[in-house]
Amino acid sequence: MEPIYNFSAGPASLPKAVMQQAQKEFLDWNGLGTSVMEISHRSKPFLKVAADAEQDLRDLLSIPDNYKVLFCQGGARAQFAAIPMNLLGEATTADYIDGGYWAASAVDEAQKYCQPNVIKAMTEIDGKTAIIPASDWPISEQAAYVHFCPNETIDGIEINDLPNTDKPIVADMSSTILSREIDVSKYGVIYAGAQKNIGPAGLCIVIVRDDLLDLACNELPSILNYKVLFEKESMFNTPPTYAWYLSGLVFKWLKANGGVAAMEKVNREKAALLYQCIDESDFYRNNVHANNRSLMNVPFQLAKPELDGLFLEQAEARGLQALKGHRAVGGMRASIYNAMPLEGVQALVDFMKEFEAENK
Amino acid sequence: MEPIYNFSAGPASLPKAVMQQAQKEFLDWNGLGTSVMEISHRSKPFLKVAADAEQDLRDLLSIPDNYKVLFCQGGARAQFAAIPMNLLGEATTADYIDGGYWAASAVDEAQKYCQPNVIKAMTEIDGKTAIIPASDWPISEQAAYVHFCPNETIDGIEINDLPNTDKPIVADMSSTILSREIDVSKYGVIYAGAQKNIGPAGLCIVIVRDDLLDLACNELPSILNYKVLFEKESMFNTPPTYAWYLSGLVFKWLKANGGVAAMEKVNREKAALLYQCIDESDFYRNNVHANNRSLMNVPFQLAKPELDGLFLEQAEARGLQALKGHRAVGGMRASIYNAMPLEGVQALVDFMKEFEAENK
Structure with a gap:
C-alpha cells in the first residue's frame, strides 16, 4: 500500500511518530495500567505532562519569562471574544487588520465588545491578491491593541510584516505557530488553535505578556479570563488532558527534530x-x-x-x-x-x- | 497481573471495550489510513460520527424532539457563565439551590451576571449531612430559572427530587448523566462535562429546550451561545472531534449493554x-x-x-x-x-x- 498523505487544513495530520507512540501507550500509559486520559489532571503524573509541555513550548519559541503560557479550551473563535474582553480595559476600540476570512471573523465577534477599527489590508498587485505593506496601515491612536492574522488558512495569504505600533500586537497564529521562528517579545498576545501545528482540536494555546493580565471586563466568563487561567495554572476547569498530552508529544518531536x-x-x-x-x-x-x-x-x-x-x-x-x-x-x-x-x-x-x- | 480498577473522579476511566476499539483504530480509522482526529470535522465520515453520537444520546435518554443537543467545548465551568448569559433575558435573578461545592461554584460565576437567589439546601439529620426536601425550598417569583446540581462529586451528596416550580429547571448533571433514567421533559437545560460518564475531558454536552434559545445577552461570546451552536450544528468552532468520537463510542457501548x-x-x-x-x-x-x-x-x-x-x-x-x-x-x-x-x-x-x- 502507498503511504497516506493527509493535506487536511485542520483538524490536520499529526506526526506519524507521535501517533504511533500514543497508540502504543493508549491503554497503559507510564506504567499505570490506564490511559493518560483516564487520570486526574491534578495527579502527579499528569502535572508533569502539563509542565513539560509548557517548558518544551517555551524552549521551542524562546518565550521570555514575562510571558504566560495558557492551555485553554476551545479554538481560536473563543479567543475572538476573549481578546477584547481581556484587553480592552477602558478603551472602546481596537485595530483589526483585515487580511482574509479569519481576520474578518475576529472583527465580527469583537463588534460585541467595542467598535473595531477595521484596516483593509488586501489589495491587488499585477492581478494577484496581495497585502498592503504594514507601513501603510492606518493604525489608530485610541486602539487598545492591534489584531492581525499572519496566515489565512482559507485564502492562503500570509502577512510577513508586523504592525508598526507601540500598542500590544495580538496575533492569531493558529496556522503559523511553530512553523517558523518568531520573536515573541514583539507581541502582546499570541494565540493558536491546536488543530494545525500543535495537536488535536479542542485546545488553544495563548501566550500573553504579563502586563496585560489586569484589564479584563467584569462580564468575562472565568474560563476565558487570562488572569484566572494563569493563577490556576490552566486548570481552573478540568483541562482537555488528552489534547494537552498529545501536544506535549508533538513538542518533544519538534525538539528531537531540530x-x-x-x-x-x-x-x-x-x-x-x-x-x-x-x-x-x-x-x-x-x-x-x-x-x-x-x-x-x-x-x-x-x-x-x-x-x-x-x-x-x-x-x-x-x-x-x-x-x-x-x-x-x-x-x-x-x-x-x-x-x-x-x-x-x-x-x-x-x-x-x-x-x-x-x-x- | 491483577486487573486495574481506576476510581478517579474525573477525568475518569472509560469502558475497557471502548478504549480497546479506539486503540485498534487509532492510526487507521474507518479504512482511511489516518486517525479520526486527523480529518476535517466537515468531512462526510466525521459528520456521520457526529450525527450518530447525537442520535444515540437521544435514544439513551429519550430526549424529546423539542430539545436541542449541543456538543460544546469545555466543561461545566464554561456553562456556569453560559447559563445566566443565555437564559436570564430581562430577569435580574435566578434561583440557585446550594447543595455542595459545585452548586456553590455555579453561584460564584452567576454573580457576574445577576443577583442569584441562593437557597441553602444542606442540613443535618441525625448528625449526617442531608438535603432539605425540595418542597421546602423557597423558590422565588422573579427567578429566570432554577439551577441545581443533582450529584455533588466532591461531597458525595445526591439530590433526588426536583425543584417545585414552573420556571425552567437547569441541572448540572456532570456526574449523573447516563447513570440512571431521567425525564428530560422536566428540565429546561441539562448540561454535563464529559469526563465522568461520557468521554474524555474537553467536551460538555448541553440539552436545551428550544423555547430557551432566544434569551441570550449581547455580551455572550458566540462559542457559548446556544442558538449559534444549534444553528451551526455544534460546529461554529472546530469541535473537539476526538472527544466527540470517543463519546460516541461510549454511547454505542451503553446501548449494547442495555x-x-x-x-x-x-x-x-x-x-x-x-x-x-x-x-x-x-x-x-x-x-x-x-x-x-x-x-x-x-x-x-x-x-x-x-x-x-x-x-x-x-x-x-x-x-x-x-x-x-x-x-x-x-x-x-x-x-x-x-x-x-x-x-x-x-x-x-x-x-x-x-x-x-x-x-x-
Whole structure:
C-alpha cells in the first residue's frame, strides 16, 4: 500500500511518530495500567505532562519569562471574544487588520465588545491578491491593541510584516505557530488553535505578556479570563488532558527534530516545491502574489474546473487526501503543516504533473 | 497481573471495550489510513460520527424532539457563565439551590451576571449531612430559572427530587448523566462535562429546550451561545472531534449493554455494596444521610486517619487506583461511574475488609 498523505487544513495530520507512540501507550500509559486520559489532571503524573509541555513550548519559541503560557479550551473563535474582553480595559476600540476570512471573523465577534477599527489590508498587485505593506496601515491612536492574522488558512495569504505600533500586537497564529521562528517579545498576545501545528482540536494555546493580565471586563466568563487561567495554572476547569498530552508529544518531536528552525527550513522547501509546480504550468494556478503566499496552506485551481472531481478522485486513490478547497474558495488546497513530510509534497507534485500530462 | 480498577473522579476511566476499539483504530480509522482526529470535522465520515453520537444520546435518554443537543467545548465551568448569559433575558435573578461545592461554584460565576437567589439546601439529620426536601425550598417569583446540581462529586451528596416550580429547571448533571433514567421533559437545560460518564475531558454536552434559545445577552461570546451552536450544528468552532468520537463510542457501548436502565441497576448494586461495607464497620465512615448518598461518588474516611497513607499505598499495589479524597474533604473517595464494573467495587470492598482486619 502507498503511504497516506493527509493535506487536511485542520483538524490536520499529526506526526506519524507521535501517533504511533500514543497508540502504543493508549491503554497503559507510564506504567499505570490506564490511559493518560483516564487520570486526574491534578495527579502527579499528569502535572508533569502539563509542565513539560509548557517548558518544551517555551524552549521551542524562546518565550521570555514575562510571558504566560495558557492551555485553554476551545479554538481560536473563543479567543475572538476573549481578546477584547481581556484587553480592552477602558478603551472602546481596537485595530483589526483585515487580511482574509479569519481576520474578518475576529472583527465580527469583537463588534460585541467595542467598535473595531477595521484596516483593509488586501489589495491587488499585477492581478494577484496581495497585502498592503504594514507601513501603510492606518493604525489608530485610541486602539487598545492591534489584531492581525499572519496566515489565512482559507485564502492562503500570509502577512510577513508586523504592525508598526507601540500598542500590544495580538496575533492569531493558529496556522503559523511553530512553523517558523518568531520573536515573541514583539507581541502582546499570541494565540493558536491546536488543530494545525500543535495537536488535536479542542485546545488553544495563548501566550500573553504579563502586563496585560489586569484589564479584563467584569462580564468575562472565568474560563476565558487570562488572569484566572494563569493563577490556576490552566486548570481552573478540568483541562482537555488528552489534547494537552498529545501536544506535549508533538513538542518533544519538534525538539528531537531540530526545533522550529529546522521545521522552517523544510516548510520553505515544501512550499517552494509546490508553488514551483503550480507556476510552471498553465494547468494549475494560485492567485496570491509571491510576497504573500502562505507557507502552510496552498490553494490552487485547475484551469479546467470540470476536472476537479476527477483530480480529487485520482489523488485520493494515490493516498493524497483532503485536497478539496474550502467551500468559500473552491478548487484545491494543500495544507502542509509541520507534520507533512517533504515526501508528501513530492508525491503531490508528482501526481499533479502526471494528471496534467494526461488531461491537458 | 491483577486487573486495574481506576476510581478517579474525573477525568475518569472509560469502558475497557471502548478504549480497546479506539486503540485498534487509532492510526487507521474507518479504512482511511489516518486517525479520526486527523480529518476535517466537515468531512462526510466525521459528520456521520457526529450525527450518530447525537442520535444515540437521544435514544439513551429519550430526549424529546423539542430539545436541542449541543456538543460544546469545555466543561461545566464554561456553562456556569453560559447559563445566566443565555437564559436570564430581562430577569435580574435566578434561583440557585446550594447543595455542595459545585452548586456553590455555579453561584460564584452567576454573580457576574445577576443577583442569584441562593437557597441553602444542606442540613443535618441525625448528625449526617442531608438535603432539605425540595418542597421546602423557597423558590422565588422573579427567578429566570432554577439551577441545581443533582450529584455533588466532591461531597458525595445526591439530590433526588426536583425543584417545585414552573420556571425552567437547569441541572448540572456532570456526574449523573447516563447513570440512571431521567425525564428530560422536566428540565429546561441539562448540561454535563464529559469526563465522568461520557468521554474524555474537553467536551460538555448541553440539552436545551428550544423555547430557551432566544434569551441570550449581547455580551455572550458566540462559542457559548446556544442558538449559534444549534444553528451551526455544534460546529461554529472546530469541535473537539476526538472527544466527540470517543463519546460516541461510549454511547454505542451503553446501548449494547442495555442502555441507561441496565446501568442504573448495576450502579445501584455497586453503591449498595460499598455503602454496606462502610456501614457494617466502625473502621470506615461516610457522613452523608442515606437519603442523599451519591450513587456515583462515595467519600469515606478511616476512623484512624493516620492510616490514610498506608491504605492508599496498599490499595494502589492491588490495582485499586485514585482513591484519595478531594483535598476539600480528605479521606478517600471512590468514584464508581458507568465504566466501573461491579467486580471493581467488589475488589475494593474485599480490600477494605482485609485492611480493616489487619489494622483494626
